[in-house]
Amino acid sequence: MNILFIGFALFSLFFGAGNLIFPPFLGRTYGSNCLIASIGFILTGVGLASVAVYSMAKKNGDIKEFTKVGGEKLGNLVLLIISVVIGPLGAIPRTAATSGEVMIASGINISYNLFIILFFGLTLIFILTDNKLIDLIGKYLTPLLLVVLFFMIISGIVNPIGNPSISSMTKVHTFTKSVVEGYNTMDALASIVFAPIVIKSLIEKGYENDIRRKTVQVILVAATGLVLVYLSLTYLGATSTESHNDINSRVQLLIILARSILGSFGKYILAAIIVLACFTTSVGLTSSISDMFTKIFDDKISYNTTAIIVIIISIILSMVGVDGIINLTMPLLTFIYPIVLVMIILNLLNYNLSKSYRKIILGLTGTISLIQSLSMYISMLNPDLGSNFEKLIAWLPLYDYGFPWLVPFIFLFVIGLFNREKSSTLV
Missing domain, CATH: 1.10.287 (Helix Hairpins)
Structure with a gap:
């Protein structure tokens, strides 16, 4: 039972609300090739992240030991880049941008820029005051989000809103492009940060002498959940290819799917949960990344100062919107992902x-x-x-x-x- 609970915890760490926007758009893009697209996306979005967690288990969750495979200086540089990508230049601004676009796509009349400022203003307040309310919100949001998703997925499969259109792209190109699209989840990078949390939990439960086997079991629980959700959402996105031709963003597609399958009330429920889930992710990421930056720079910059800098950068980048953030960070992910993958291989094969x-x-x-x-x-x-x-x-x-x-x-x-x-x- 302990393994099951820790596995669900790892699933919730990986499955941020922002991850919801990628599989449906993937299915819409590749239509009849949606299964091939799902496999490619899952390979990096789930497979690489899972291997990274196991690779970290071989180092007992020590990030420094993992990254110094190419030397201490290179390891620190890679760790800094990972912190920047899953922090102020990628995942953190994406939480606010996703929330803002979800609100607007749901029909709620609010200024996007004003929402971004309020979103990060509250994030900073929660971080600097160490408010425990965010823990209570986060504890119940993932299960609630999964319940809504479950009904949406089952309804969408039983009564699809359309049929996938015939894709003009070859299966090979569909697969390789979807593999690269899986980079956008950033989960392989995040796994290097999440793995120590999981491994620490296993050790506290008394599995220190069997850490690798138990880590594999935890990974299987989390990976199974992610694979099922990604496969289903990709299919739902593919069923939209014959309708709603005016869709031009990932967030808009998700809300339209919710409205088509669950009705107007359903889309508001999904939107509310996504916004709250993104907010808890924003608080958690900003806090952990600020703490990591403080350690990287040997406490030369205080935690509070670092958090303020992270928030300011995130506000600025959030203004370009979800797709703009993805376009800006994709080249950076193209640079860091191969390096991290090679580090995983070198640590894993030993x-x-x-x-x-x-x-x-x-x-x-x-x-x-x-x-x-x-x-x-x-x-x-x-x-x-x-x-x-x-x-x-x-x-x-x-x-x-x-x-x-x-x-x-x-x-x-x-x-x-x-x-x-x-x-x-x-x-």
């Missing part, structure tokens, strides 16, 4: 590659991913210049599928395996 060789592998992966990321940002400003810049890596295998770093990594890793007897152990 082959005795020397520290210098691990730095080479991570350095090459990071360089290719950085060029890919910069080309995406440059293309936003100047498509022609971005196209010329990306030629630096466009010749690499799998570039067209979004994975130019993969073959070079495999090549270097295999060479390292043949030379591992001359290498020092992994530290």
